[in-house]
Amino acid sequence: QKEVEQDPGPLSVPEGAIVSLNCTYSNSAFQYFMWYRQYSRKGPELLMYTYSSGNKEDGRFTAQVDKSSKYISLFIRDSQPSDSATYLCAMNGNTGKLIFGQGTTLQVKP
Amino acid sequence: NAGVMQNPRHLVRRRGQEARLRCSPMKGHSHVYWYRQLPEEGLKFMVYLQKENIIDESGMPKERFSAEFPKEGPSILRIQQVVRGDSAAYFCASSPLARGNSNQPQHFGDGTRLSIL
Numbered sequence: 001q002k003e004v005e006q007d008p009g010p011l012s013v014p015e016g017a018i019v020s021l022n023c024t025y026s027n028s029a030f031q032y033f034m035w036y037r038q039y040s041r042k043g044p045e046l047l048m049y050t051y052s053s054g055n056k057e058d059g060r061f062t063a064q065v066d067k068s069s070k071y072i073s074l075f076i077r078d079s080q081p082s083d084s085a086t087y088l089c090a091m092n093g094n095t096g097k098l099i100f101g102q103g104t105t106l107q108v109k110p
Numbered sequence: 111n112a113g114v115m116q117n118p119r120h121l122v123r124r125r126g127q128e129a130r131l132r133c134s135p136m137k138g139h140s141h142v143y144w145y146r147q148l149p150e151e152g153l154k155f156m157v158y159l160q161k162e163n164i165i166d167e168s169g170m171p172k173e174r175f176s177a178e179f180p181k182e183g184p185s186i187l188r189i190q191q192v193v194r195g196d197s198a199a200y201f202c203a204s205s206p207l208a209r210g211n212s213n214q215p216q217h218f219g220d221g222t223r224l225s226i227l
Contacts, residue, residue, distance in 0.1 A: 004152075006152075034215065098145075098155060098203075098216060
């Protein structure tokens, strides 16, 4: 079993839709949770960074962490074609080592 | 306000040659991390370095791979005697010094795509 599970998709939605991306994990030592966006042939770009359980909002993006269920989510409101990319969840404890999900490919159609 | 800089962006080597990948962290960042991304897979941690120290190399193969982050200059990931299976995208990330016990987010470069002929 992988430490972090993420549905690879692909996920296709119409422009303006609300997108929900999810990851589950097995290591209860994880405390820091991140979402990265990666465009083709580019490096991962940090979107959201959260510590422990709760919600965090930044513009059209909302990150949720539920440590009791070992489940994290990223919501994208009013999705745009420019949001089409691969979204990676990542997490770690107090070490520098990030554990990534496989990534979900999102396509937002105009 | 330069981000993490990696070079070269693309590197082609023949089997048995050496590959050297360079990474300059963001200004003010003293921690460097290397990850490898194989096709259709997520990023896998390789090594974590601070200036002149390897902190965690648990993800790096024991043979042929080495990494350094000298006092001056970029971090180097070195792969000796490359094989076809080394073909991948190699990403470097950097972060600032951790505050107390808190972690700091990692920011990534655009990677080096290594192809082995």
